[in-house]
Amino acid sequence: MYRKEIKVLDCTVxxxxxxxxxxxxxxxxxxxxxxxxxSGIDYMEIGYKSNTKSFSPKExxxxxxxxxxxxxxxxxxxxxxxxxxxxxxxxxxxxxDILPKSESLLDMIRVACYVNQxxxxxxxxxxxMDKGYEATINLMAVSTVMERDLNEALEDxxxxxxxxxxxVDSYGSMYCEQxxxxxxxxxxxxxxxxxxxxxxxxMQLAFSNTITGIIQNCNMLDxxxxxxxxxxxxxPLEVLLSFLKNPKxxxxxxxxxxxxxxxxxxxxxxxxxxxxxxxTGAMNQHPRSAMKWMDSENKEDxxxxxxxxxxxxxx
Amino acid sequence: MYRKEIKVLDCTVxxxxxxxxxxxxxxxxxxxxxxxxxSGIDYMEIGYKSNTKSFSPKExxxxxxxxxxxxxxxxxxxxxxxxxxxxxxxxxxxxxDILPKSESLLDMIRVACYVNQxxxxxxxxxxxMDKGYEATINLMAVSTVMERDLNEALEDxxxxxxxxxxxVDSYGSMYCEQxxxxxxxxxxxxxxxxxxxxxxxxMQLAFSNTITGIIQNCNMLDxxxxxxxxxxxxxPLEVLLSFLKNPKxxxxxxxxxxxxxxxxxxxxxxxxxxxxxxxTGAMNQHPRSAMKWMDSENKEDxxxxxxxxxxxxxx
Numbered sequence: 001m002y003r004k005e006i007k008v009l010d011c012t013v014x015x016x017x018x019x020x021x022x023x024x025x026x027x028x029x030x031x032x033x034x035x036x037x038x039s040g041i042d043y044m045e046i047g048y049k050s051n052t053k054s055f056s057p058k059e060x061x062x063x064x065x066x067x068x069x070x071x072x073x074x075x076x077x078x079x080x081x082x083x084x085x086x087x088x089x090x091x092x093x094x095x096x097d098i099l100p101k102s103e104s105l106l107d108m109i110r111v112a113c114y115v116n117q118x119x120x121x122x123x124x125x126x127x128x129m130d131k132g133y134e135a136t137i138n139l140m141a142v143s144t145v146m147e148r149d150l151n152e153a154l155e156d157x158x159x160x161x162x163x164x165x166x167x168v169d170s171y172g173s174m175y176c177e178q179x180x181x182x183x184x185x186x187x188x189x190x191x192x193x194x195x196x197x198x199x200x201x202x203m204q205l206a207f208s209n210t211i212t213g214i215i216q217n218c219n220m221l222d223x224x225x226x227x228x229x230x231x232x233x234x235x236p237l238e239v240l241l242s243f244l245k246n247p248k249x250x251x252x253x254x255x256x257x258x259x260x261x262x263x264x265x266x267x268x269x270x271x272x273x274x275x276x277x278x279x280t281g282a283m284n285q286h287p288r289s290a291m292k293w294m295d296s297e298n299k300e301d302x303x304x305x306x307x308x309x310x311x312x313x314x315x
Numbered sequence: 316m317y318r319k320e321i322k323v324l325d326c327t328v329x330x331x332x333x334x335x336x337x338x339x340x341x342x343x344x345x346x347x348x349x350x351x352x353x354s355g356i357d358y359m360e361i362g363y364k365s366n367t368k369s370f371s372p373k374e375x376x377x378x379x380x381x382x383x384x385x386x387x388x389x390x391x392x393x394x395x396x397x398x399x400x401x402x403x404x405x406x407x408x409x410x411x412d413i414l415p416k417s418e419s420l421l422d423m424i425r426v427a428c429y430v431n432q433x434x435x436x437x438x439x440x441x442x443x444m445d446k447g448y449e450a451t452i453n454l455m456a457v458s459t460v461m462e463r464d465l466n467e468a469l470e471d472x473x474x475x476x477x478x479x480x481x482x483v484d485s486y487g488s489m490y491c492e493q494x495x496x497x498x499x500x501x502x503x504x505x506x507x508x509x510x511x512x513x514x515x516x517x518m519q520l521a522f523s524n525t526i527t528g529i530i531q532n533c534n535m536l537d538x539x540x541x542x543x544x545x546x547x548x549x550x551p552l553e554v555l556l557s558f559l560k561n562p563k564x565x566x567x568x569x570x571x572x573x574x575x576x577x578x579x580x581x582x583x584x585x586x587x588x589x590x591x592x593x594x595t596g597a598m599n600q601h602p603r604s605a606m607k608w609m610d611s612e613n614k615e616d617x618x619x620x621x622x623x624x625x626x627x628x629x630x
Contacts, residue, residue: 175526175558176491201519203554208523211490238590239518242597243490252621255590259617273588275553275570282557302574306567 002246005219007042009196010237013063014045014087016228019269022047022061029063029074031261032225037080038253039241043108045085046071054092071105083107087138088124090117095124101132108134110166115145118153122160129161136164136220138198142182143173143284154189164194164220169209172202172232172281176212183216196220199235201227202281204273206235211243225254226262228269231287231294232277270294275302279309317561320534322357324511325552328378329360329402330537330544334584337362337376344378344389346576347540352395353568354556358423360400361386369407386420398422402453403439405432410439416447423449425481430460433468437475444476451479451535453513457497458488458599469504479509479535484524487517487547487596491527498531511535514550516542517596519588521550526558540569541577543584546602546609547592585609590617594624 012032013024029046036044047063055064062070066086078084085108088098098109109128113121118139125135137157142150157165167182174182179197186195197213199206199222210221227236238258241249266272276290289312293305327347328339344361351359362378370379377385381401393399400423403413413424424443428436433454440450452472457465472480482497489497494512501510512528514521514537525536542551553573556564581587591605604627608620 176523177530203557204516204519204522204551207519208491208526211523215492236519239593239597242518242593252618255617255621258590259615263615275573278554278557282554300574300578302570303567306570 002244003214003219004246006214006244006246007220008237008240008244008249009043009045009085009220009222010036010041010224011045011087011198011222011234012224012228012237014047015224015230015234016269016271017047017061017063018230019228019271020061021059022063024061024063026073028261028265031257033074033082035225035253035257037082039250040246040248041082041237043083043085045087045110046074047086048092049086049088049097049106049109050092051094051097066106068099068104075105078105083134085110087112088128089113090120090124093124095127098128098131098133104133106133108136110136110138112138112140112168114140115142115149115153118156122156122162125162126160134164135162136166136196137162138166138168138196140168141170141286142168143171143178150185151189154186157193158190162193164196165190166196166198166220166222167213167218168198169200169206171284171286172200172206172277173284174199174209175203175205176208179209179212180216183213183218187217194219196222198222200229200232200281201234201273202232202277202287206233207239207243210235210240226258226266228262228265228271231271231291232273232281233271276305279306283309283313285309317559318529318534319561321529321559321561322535323552323555323559323564324358324360324400324535324537325351325356325539326360326402326513326537326549327539327543327552329362330539330549331584331586332362332376332378333545334543334586335376336374337378339376339378341388343576343580346572348389348397350540350568350572352397354565355561355563356397356552358398358400360402360425361389362401363407364401364403364412364421364424365407366409366412381421383414383419390420393420398449400425402427403443405429405435405439408439410442413443413446413448419448421448423451425451425453427453427455427483429455430457430464430468433471437471437477440477441475449479450477451481451511452477453481453483453511455483456485456601457483458486458493465500466504469501472508473505477508479511480505481511481513481535481537482528482533483513484515484521486599486601487515487521487592488599489514489524490518490520491523494524494527495531498528498533502532509534511537513537515544515547515596516549516588517547517592517602521548522554522558525550525555541573541581543577543580543586546586546606547588547596548586591620594621598624598628600624
C-alpha cells in the first residue's frame with residue numbers, strides 16, 4: 001500500500017528552533033537524531049546554515065549556524081542511513097560558507113526564498129549542487145504571491161538544475177483545494193522535478209494538507225516531532241508515520257523521544273494550536289503578530305488580539 | 316462564496332460532557348448558550364436525553380438528562396434564532412420520556428446508534444418526529460462496520476421518514492478519501508436526505524474531514540468550542556467559523572467564551588491532541604483504553620501505552 005518514492009524529512013531542530021533561537025541542549029538534539037535514525041526517517045534537518053555576520057552566536061544557538069564541529073559532536077561521522085540537511089536563507093549566507101561536500105557532514109542544502117528572490121535562490125542551490133550536495137528550493141509564503149509572479153518563478157525553476165521544489169504554506173492558511181490547485185500547477189510547470197510539501201498547523205490542517213500533497217504525488221514530506229515549529233507548528237511526524245504504510249518506518253523511537261524530551265520541552269515553549277495563531281492563519285498573515293502576543297502579558301486576552309488584527313486590516 | 320443550506324451545530328456541552336460526566340456549572344452552560352446565540356450558530360446540542368433508570372443523577376450532571384426545568388434555567392423561553400437539540404442513545408430512553416414538542420424547549424432530537432440498532436433508531440427518530448420534533452440519525456463507529464451491513468442499514472434509512480443522516484467518525488480514524496467514499500455512498504443510497512458530519516480529532520483531521528464533508532455536499536456540520544469532546548475532541552467551532560464565509564456567523568463571541576470559560580476548563584479536563592488518542596485513532600479503536608490511560612498515573616508513559624495496544628492486537 002505504500003509508495004516507495006516517498007521520503008520523510010524531520011525538521012524538528014530547524015523549525016522548532018524558530019521558537020527558542022536554537023538554544024537546544026546537545027542531549028535534546030542527540031535524542032532527536034537517535035529517534036530519526038531508529039525510526040527510519042530519510043532526512044533530518046539539523047538547522048540553518050548561516051554566517052556569524054548575520055546572527056550573533058551570543059544570541060543564537062549553534063543550530064542557527066550548523067558548524068561542522070557542532071554537527072560532529074552530535075552525529076560523529078553519521079555512519080547511518082539518515083541523511084543530514086540544513087536550510088539556507090537567501091542573504092544570510094555567503095557562497096564561500098558552503099564547504100565542498102567532501103568536507104561536510106551535510107548531504108543536502110535546502111534554499112528558502114520569497115518569490116522576488118527566486119533568481120538568487122536558484123544560483124545558490126546550483127552552487128550547492130556544484131559543491132556536491134543535494135539541493136532543493138523552498139518557495140515561502142506562496143499564499144500571498146500573485147499568480148503572474150508565481151508562474152514566472154516556476155518558469156525560472158523549470159529552467160534550473162534544481163531537482164526538488166517545495167510547496168510551503170508559511171502562514172498555515174491553506175486548505176485542501178488550494179493545495180491541490182498549487183501542486184497541480186507546480187507539477188505541470190516543473191515536469192520531471194520532485195515536489196515536496198511543508199505545511200503549518202494554524203488551522204489544524206498541516207497533516208491533512210500533507211495528505212493532499214501525498215495524493216497529488218508530492219514525494220518529499222516535511223514533519224516535526226510533536227509538531228514543534230514556529231507558532232502553531234508543523235505536520236506532526238508521529239501522525240504522518242502512523243498514516244504512511246511503509247514498513248521501514250518505526251513509531252516506537254518517536255514516542256520515546258516525545259515522552260522523554262518533547263513533552264518536557266512543551267512546558268518551556270508554547271508551540272501548537274492557540275487562538276492567536278488560528279487568527280493570523282485564517283487571515284493569511286505572517287504569524288509574527290501572534291507570536292508577539294503569545295510572548296506578552298496579554299497572551300490570554302484573545303478577544304483583544306482579534307480586535308487588534310481586525311483593526312490592522314482596516315488600514 | 317457561502318452555501319446557505321449549511322447549518323452548524325454546536326455540541327460543546329453534549330460531547331464535552333463525556334469528559335466530566337456533564338458536571339458543568341450553570342454559568343458555563345449559560346456562557347456557551349450566549350456565545351452560540353450571538354455568533355449565529357444554528358443549533359446547540361445541550362446534552363443527552365436519557366432517563367434516571369439508566370444513569371444516577373447523583374453520579375451524572377443534569378445535561379445527561381436534559382429536564383425541561385434545567386433547560387429553562389439556562390435559556391428561559393429561548394426566544395432566539397438558536398434551535399436546541401438533545402441526543403438520545405438507543406436503550407437509555409423510553410418512548411414516553413419524549414414529551415410532545417409543545418411542552419418542550421427542544422427543537423430537535425438526534426438519535427445515536429450502532430449499525431445493529433438501526434431499526435430501533437429509526438423507530439425512535441420517527442416517534443420523535445410524530446411528537447413534533449426535527450430528528451436525525453447519527454450512525455456511530457462506521458469505520459468498523461462491514462460493507463454489507465452498512466448497505467443494509469442505509470436501505471432501511473432510505474425507507475424511513477428521517478430527513479437527516481450523519482456520517483460519524485467515532486474513533487477519529489478516517490482521512491479524506493475514506494470520508495469522500497462514505498459520503499458518496501450515503502448520498503447515492505439516501506436520495507433527498509440531508510447529510511451531516513461529526514468528526515473526531517485523534518489524527519488532527521476533524522476539521523479537514525469536515526471540509527471534505529462540505530465539499531461533498533454535507534450540510535449539517537458538528538463542532539465544539541475549542542474542540543472540547545471525548546478524548547481528542549471534535550472539530551473546533553472557531554476554526555470551522557473562520558473557514559465558512561457566511562456573514563451571519565460572528566467569531567468574537569466564540570473567542571470571548573474560549574477566553575473566559577474554555578481555557579480555564581482546559582486546566583481541569585485534558586481533552587485534545589494527545590499521543591494515546593492518536594494511537595487508538597490510528598488503530599481504528601474506541602478511545603476508551605486511551606481515556607483510561609490518560610486518567611492513570613502512567614499517563615506520561617507513551618511507549619508503554621503503545622506497547623500495550625500492540626500486545627492487545629496480537630490476541
